[in-house]
Amino acid sequence: MKVGIVGLGFRMEYLARVFTALVPGFSIVGHVDPSPAGLPGLVKQGIDAGRSFGTIEAMAAAAPLDMLMVGSPNHLHLEHIRTGLELGLKVFSEKPVVTSEDETLELLRLIARHGGPDRVMVGLVLRYAPLYVDLKKAIAAGAIGTICSIEASEHLAPYHGAFFMRDWRRYERYSGNFILEKCCHDLDLYQGAVGARPIRVASFGGRKSFVPENEVRHNLDVYHRKPSGWMGTDKVFDSDADIIDYQTAIVEYQGGAAMTFHTNINVPDEYRHFCVIGAKGMAEGDFVRNYFRLTDARTGERLEEKSYTGTELSAHYGADEQMATDIAAHVRTGAPLPVSVEDALEAGITAIKIDEARKLRQVIDLTETWKRFDAARAGELPAMAG
Missing domain, CATH: 3.30.360.10 (Dihydrodipicolinate Reductase; domain 2)
Incomplete structure (x- = not known):
C-alpha cells in the first residue's frame, strides 16, 4: 500500500507509525511539507518518509499512489483534497475535514463530481x-x-x-x-x-x-x-x-x-x-x-x-x-x-x-x-x- 502525505505533522507521523505496524506493505512514497515537524519522529523510528516534493502533483507523478493522506493545517484541507480528487486518488483526511460552511458545500460538490463519498475517508477515529x-x-x-x-x-x-x-x-x-x-x-x-x-x-x-x-x-x-x-x-x-x-x-x-x-x-x-x-x-x-x-x-x-x-x-x-x-x-x-x-x-x-x-x-x-x-x-x- 503506497501512500503520499501532504502535511507531515505530529499526527501524520503517529499515524504513519500505526499504519506501518499494522498494514503489510505500507510504505510512504513521499511527503509535501515545507517544514515537516513529524519527520524527525519517523527517522527516529526507522520509518522511511520517502522523498520530499514541492507539490502533490509532482509526488503523484513520481510513483502510483494508493492513497493521499492529508494532515495539513485545517484551512488547507479543501485545496489538498481537491488536488487529490482531480488526480484520481483515494484521499484520507484528518479531521476536521474543512473549516467553514462554504468549504463544506464546495467539498460536497467536488465529491459529487469525482465519484462519490467513497473517494474520501476521514480520521474520526x-x-x-x-x-x-x-x-x-x-x-x-x-x-x-x-x-x-x-x-x-x-x-x-x-x-x-x-x-x-x-x-x-x-x-x-x-x-x-x-x-x-x-x-x-x-x-x-x-x-x-x-x-x-x-x-x-x-x-x-x-x-x-x-x-x-x-x-x-x-x-x-x-x-x-x-x-x-x-x-x-x-x-x-x-x-x-x-x-x-x-x-x-x-x-x-x-x-x-x-x-x-x-x-x-x-x-x-x-x-x-x-x-x-x-x-x-x-x-x-x-x-x-x-x-x-x-x-x-x-x-x-x-x-x-x-x-x-x-x-x-x-x-x-x-x-x-x-x-x-x-x-x-x-x-x-x-x-x-x-x-x-x-x-x-x-x-x-x-x-x-x-x-x-x-x-x-x-x-x-x-x-x-x-x-x-x-x-x-x-x-x-x-x-x-x-
Missing part, C-alpha cells in the same frame, strides 16, 4: 473505539430505547490546553474554531448515536483560564510538555490566540432528542464522558476513564459493566489500530467503514453553527443549512462566485 462500538450495540439492541437526552463532555488537561494556545490551532483562521478543531469527534459520535441531524443549537463560552492574569512562573514544564509545530510559540497565557478555552452547547436533534455538551481545556483530572438516556435505559461511559455501564430504567438492573485497556501504540483508547486496519481494507477491497466523509461534514457543520450561535448569542436554526447541504451533495447547488 473515535468511531472505531471499543467503547463507542459497545454503545452502538446497546442502542441497536433496544436496551436504551428511544433516546431522549444526552449529557456529554470533552475535558483536556492543562498541558493539552496549553498546546492549543501555542500551536497554529490557536488562530481561528487556520483551525476554523476550537469546538470544530477539537470536538468534532464528539459531535459526530452523538449524532451517530441519535441517528439524526441537529435542528437547533445554542452556545456560550469564552477564555478565562489561559489569560495573562493567570500566568504562573513555576511548573512551567506542564505547559510545554506537548510540542507545537508550524506557527508555534512559547507563550501560553499571553499568546495571541483568538480561540476560546471553555464552551457549552445545547443541541436539539430532528425528532426532539437533546444534548448538552461541555468542553474545557484546563481540567487537571481530565475526562471524556457521555450519558445517553432513553425511554428504556441509560448508557454511561468515559473514553479517558475507560468504562461503560448500561442500566435498565424499569428495574435499575446493571445490564452491562465493563472497562477497557488501551494499548501501547494507540493514542485514542485502542481505536487507532482498528482505524488503520479498516482504512487499508477499504482502499484495497472497498470494505465498509463506520464513518463517512458526509458524517464528518455534518459534524463539522454542527460545530460551525454552535460557534456561530456563541458569537451571535442566538439560537441558530439549521433547517436552511441542511437544505443547502443536501443540494450540494446532490450536485444541484452551483459553486459560489469567487
